Amino acid sequence: MDVLQGMYAAEARYLAAGGPGNASFAPLAPFFADHVVLHQADGLPYGGVWRGHEGMERFFVAMSRAWSVFEMVEQRFLARDSPLVVLTQVHARARATGRELDFPILQTITVTDGRISEVRPFYWDTAAIQRAAGVGGGALLHGA
Secondary structure (H helix, E strand, C coil): CHHHHHHHHHHHHHHHCCCCCCCCCCCCHHHEEEEEEEEECCCCCCCEEEEHHHHHHHHHHHHHHHEEEEEEEEEEEEECCCCEEEEEEEEEEECCCCCEEEEEEEEEEEEECCEEEEEEEEECCHHHHHHHHCCCCCCCEECC
């Protein structure tokens, strides 16, 4: 739980500082294992598999291209042992269309040796996210 709460706080500071291109990813890196794997739904504008620290940094760039606002409004921790399970209510505004969307994400987060090693978010309606963002998704493999 500590690593996850620390990562969320670092992520909030990173985004508040301007995110990709304006802020350093370095404060986030210690929370992720070198071999971290993030699995995003293929239908999302930032869908695919993102690997390692470089992959995570590129993921944040892709997210910032899709969303001008991406706020985690409410989080409930449903399982507090690895894999952690977190239900998050999100409020987002698409950069391309200006459309706002509220949606839930359920994540399983594996922690290995005190660092996040795998994240699997589950979305209820990827088509709604895709429509709001005004772009197509596609399966991609990111990172080594």
